[in-house]
Amino acid sequence: MAESDHSRSRDYPYSSGGWGSVKAVAKILAHEKAPLKGTKVLIHQNKPDGFACVGCSWAKPAHPHAFEFCENGAKATAWDTTSKRVSPDFFARHTVSELREWHDHDLEDAGRVTAPMRYDAATDKYVEVSWDEAFEDIARELRAMRDEPDQVVFYASGRASLETSYMFQLFARMYGTNNLPDSSNMCHESTSVGLQKAIGVGVGTIRLEDFDHTDLMFFFGQNVGTNSPRMLHQLQDARKRGVPIITFNPLREPGLLKFANPQSPTDMLTPAHTRISTQYHQVKVGGDTAAILGICKAVIAADDDALAQGRARVLDVDFIETHTVGFDALARYVRDASWRDIERVSGLARDALEAAAREYIGANAVIAHYGMGLTQHRLGVQNVRMICNLLFLRGNIGKPGAGPSPIRGHSNVQGQRTVGITEKPELAPLDVLAEQFRFEPPREKGMNIVETFQAMIDGKVGAVINLGGNLVRSVPDRERIEPAWRALRLAVNITTKLNRSHVVHARKSYVLPCLSRIEIDRQAGGEQAVSMEDSTGCIHGSRGVTEAAAPDIRSEPYIVASLAKHTLGAQSTVDWTRWIGDYGIVREEIARTWPDTFHDFNARMWTPGGFPRVLPARERQWKTESGKAGFHVPEMLEEDPDMPVREPHALRLTTLRSDNQFNTTIYGHDDRFRGIKDSRMVILMNERDMLARELRAGDRVMLETIADDGVERRVRGLTLVAYDIPEGCIGGYYPECNPLIPLWHHAKESKVPGAKSIPVRMLRDV
Template identity: 75%
Template sequence: MNRDTKTPSYPFASGGWGSLKAVAKILLQEKVPLKDSAILLKQNKPDGFMCVSCSWAKPADTHAFEFCESGAKATAWDTTAKRAPPEFFNRNTVTSLLQWHDHDLEETGRLTAPMRYDTATDKYVEVSWDDAFSEIGRELGSLDPEKVVFYTSGRASLETAYMYQLFARMYGCNNLPDSSNMCHESTSVGLKEAIGVGVGTITLEDFDKTDLMFFFGQNVGTNSPRMLHQLQHARERGVPIITFNPLREPGLVSFANPQSPRDMLTPAETRISTQYHQVKTGGDTAAILGICKAVIEADDDALRHGRPRVIDTAFIDEHTTGFTGFATCVRSTSWEEIEQVSGLGRAALLEAATDYMRANAVMAHYGMGLTQHRLGVQNVRMLCNLLFLRGNVGKPGAGPSPVRGHSNVQGQRTVGVTEKPELAPLDQLAKQFSFEPPRKKGLNTVEAFEAMVKGEVDAVVNLGGNLVRSVPDRSQTEPAWARLRLTVNVATRLNRSHLVHGEVSYILPCLSRIEFHRTPSGEQAVSMEDSTGCMHGSRGVTEPASDKARPEPYIVAGIAKATLGHRSTVNWDVWCDDYSLVRDEITKTYPDIFHDFNSRMWEPGGFHRPIPAQHRQWKTKSGKAEFLVTYSLGEDPDMPDKFPEGLRLMTLRSDSQFNTTLYSLDDRFRGVKGSRMVILMNKVDIEKRNLAEGQKITLQTIADDGIDRRLAGLEIKAYEIPEGCIGGYYPECNVLLPLWHYAKESKVPGAKSIPVRII
């Protein structure tokens, strides 16, 4: 454990002047006029728009500036003055654009008109909306629905997502993969098995009642900076925060609040983590099991000596099953094995356990550092085991807290975007819309690309995102994508997925939720769900980037009408004219969640979906919260013992990045400027291999499937990371991630522990 409050690469607190400078820089870079930059004051406010970046909770009592650096960058990206009009595509062939850097492609600005790929000229050319819908409808009508994939990235509104899933099912398939498949599907599976619901149980109110917080594999300073407000307030009242993360991230070390005159005008800052444990990549299950072992050993000792019990026996007896088997597993696991796999000493884990045993209400925050592993579901289940030991689910200030990424990735699942038919209310949809939904399981994201590589997918409709760049195994998946018959991309900016095109390919420019959605019925509002399960309304506040761009509901409706024709029982025109009618149908489909949707969506702080586990109601197979007996202590079964020179690569995002969107090539928190072709490596590993900082290396994946995966031109940067572990940027390192290297139960790609070697 390291208790320093600074990092070698960024010796300042997160937030502060560095954050303000970054916001000013992005506004200047995107040429956002002063009058438009004022819309930031409307961000995450009940009378404004919900951030298009992360999905962190929106408070009822807002700050004057209810946006963070990352959110400001996302807003500037959508409100940019830069444009990519048809003339841009007329000047550039697709072949030439494929040579551009991903950052430069998006930096061209907002798309302004619908475009169709022209084979003869190798260019995208402008087309009318009617012609685009007509041809897309003809193409989809000629294909086998089971060979068509409908992907969505997570930024679409609840209204759009509901329309989209309904269209796909009326068309005839459940192929509805989304970005959750790539990150938090391990949460959806793991929490569902453990507590009966696939989402977290905490709300913002719990931060005022908690006694201790854990962080596992979640970089709050980059991925959800607004959460730092809650962490700062908790620390001010003495709440310990115990962090487990391979890298020392500034946002989890200290924070200077940009809204605090004290923090901005003095050296004041808030120390966030009271304990910071740099667990080995892939060592989370071992670390959590070590804390559990310390708790159970303390309880055994208390039982022997007649002292009060350490574990919550009343909770365990009444509300759980499987404790005896789990406790036996924990007792039989040696401290030596725990230390070796976790990379942490017994003393460090005992220190974390001691604070845990003192606390009455504990919440556990986590991110993709837990979920994107081969045993990602086990990681989530282990975290639940830890919470169960002391009854830390279903009471104020306690519970699991998965911190999700995209601003509505959780919400689109709530309204039916899922490949799993058992998770969608198919009987209700059949009754409501007089059609027979398909019952066959659809394709998730990994399965879609597995089928694509085999030639078993003919078309992909992308509702946002940059799917070609975000998936693993680029050398296998990009050629497969280029062999598709049809690719349709609904987007705000140009990206790689539009250029690695199908035989027939369209780019359809959509409005951002920040922009006015004007229809003959008037200005329309949309809604989304945050990561704490609260639903919020969102109003546009600025003019559209183009008079030819269209709202997402309009685009989904246009494709649906052209494809389904007389088979459709939905009046799509009425829906895309008046979004409140869509919300009325959502209410009918999900009355327990969305009753009085149109009025409740404007409640300050949002309205909360029912989560039975909050009330200790367990919708599991057993009817109780379920302990899991771990089936493997290490998370990396693909690291062969015969390769002692092997390293574990974890992919990372930078502070100038949101998913595949790169706002710049710098990462100020890690001291990286002007390039993302960087590998973070422990000094001991550098010296052991007779390498030098600044040296260029090539990484090769350790695998025995006959495919040579390698990435050259990576510059070594010495960094505080555990020995045997290295870090590299996503999506650049995706080429090293095999498509089959995913979590067993959830198929989330194992991007946080890729076995590689230097060649």
């Protein structure tokens, strides 16, 4: 790659949204050969009578825009409604060994899988089987492992509906295991753990209406322009009424700088745009705890001064005394912390943090948005607790316009937990399920993602039922995981498209094609609908609007129920066939399990804007051990205690997603916002760091993980790109950089892979 291509990146010169988004949508619709069909389908996306986006989980408003989709949502829809097909003839033409050499993008871009397929070792090809043949063979394998049910893992991707997820967790528990890892284990488990301890509920507390009442918003480690672009509409409205937005992010991201609304004639036909961030602080990778601590220090110092001068208090003393525990310990820690250490670790000047604190002090209602930039660290749970510390100081929870706002990625990853997808038995209503379905659920803790793959490496996992997702590609330590995956006795993949987890096959592998959420689901009881929960805890119905990609594709509920029926047989008390015919029956059972949230489920699922789940913390009711919200004293300022301080040229690698991908799905090799063309094998680096290492933009390098566990982890063939990123920090794409993450390099308590701060050294690639 020549230096003139993209080795010297510059800030995206335009606003996010605008004509760039319009062109990107038109391009992918044409690429998927569905421009007219795709346009008609998009009109129904995120509408009360249409389908929920298969991409991000941002809230769906009660009064949607004419086009209630973003660029990435349109890409996800085009990806699913493509006219390309992966039929049995496709598999007859290609061996699995050949497909394993294809790029991830090319595997998914081949199109929709149209028939159930089983790996045939004799020919090294997938061959077509009937649905009954697949179900019975899979069930036979699962029954053979029934004496040791914990060697079977039931993984759920965040795309699965509430109905499918409920059925899936019930199948797993009737089978005899709590091995129910899911997408949340990869990203926001730190939220689930941290918020649960701090406020008694493991999700955020804000809703869309809070945007109309907030006086200030923080952003920490969340790139709204690529991860949840529809949120930019609410941010634009808030900015137009003068609400400040303070951003902390290592990279300058266009979506957090300025936005041109594609649905506004003024924005599209003039140079008009909305400035999103009023303060933008490029915190060092791993420096968020220190940055938040600096704001807290300035706030407490201002309160100390006000108290000494007899002025009105800065802290919300009534909230702290009535609703919290642990303030005095935190205050001592904050007062003792030195500005020198805070500046060193955060990479930010005291003046900058005090400027953020002044805005915070002047606001009555504050929302703190955050993403995986906070959660995917060794001390990711601590980061979440620090967000809560900051909000507690001025009572910014349980009142209009205020609260923690974790931005979830996958479209129903939050909802899956609401209906029982969890490896933690204490979070599932096991006693209720036992009475409801007349069986004894397992009570032992199941395995999360990290534990699953460690057990797989140790030879203790025999089978994985993979409900969506691309596990082989998304997990850390790929060079150790892939051999372990190939040694599995059974891998069952429920999917719309081909991906890496299918071609890195187990000894017996199945690919079972399922309907997309966008497609009409016809069962014995007529056309069916499903539901999901968004990031704000609101639950929505979703109805498919286009015909299935092929006649032999089955719905996710059909596949899960059929696997359960064949495997459990007469031992199950569930009439799975009846459930397949009418998903409304499933929703009635969900309402019996969680009546507070899901009462009248079938009637309320079409409420415009969704109906809210019960969130006690939103009403200042704290379901914690103490009965109050809890302040937390940080363990240390550094978010990555593994970082080797003695190695002079050690770097912190943070993994990134481009504007042309959704999780492991790669729509294209360009990253428009970062100026990258035709490649994802790049490393973004500060030019001063290059100079210190006698490197320059365009050089080819490799990265090597700094660890003392005896395992060599390297990624080669990377090209340096000059970028505005703090010194000592570099950025590279996920999942290409996943081989550098040790499986043990995960968040304490939550075990989320530490993908946002990986200690590496850089070497020339010769």
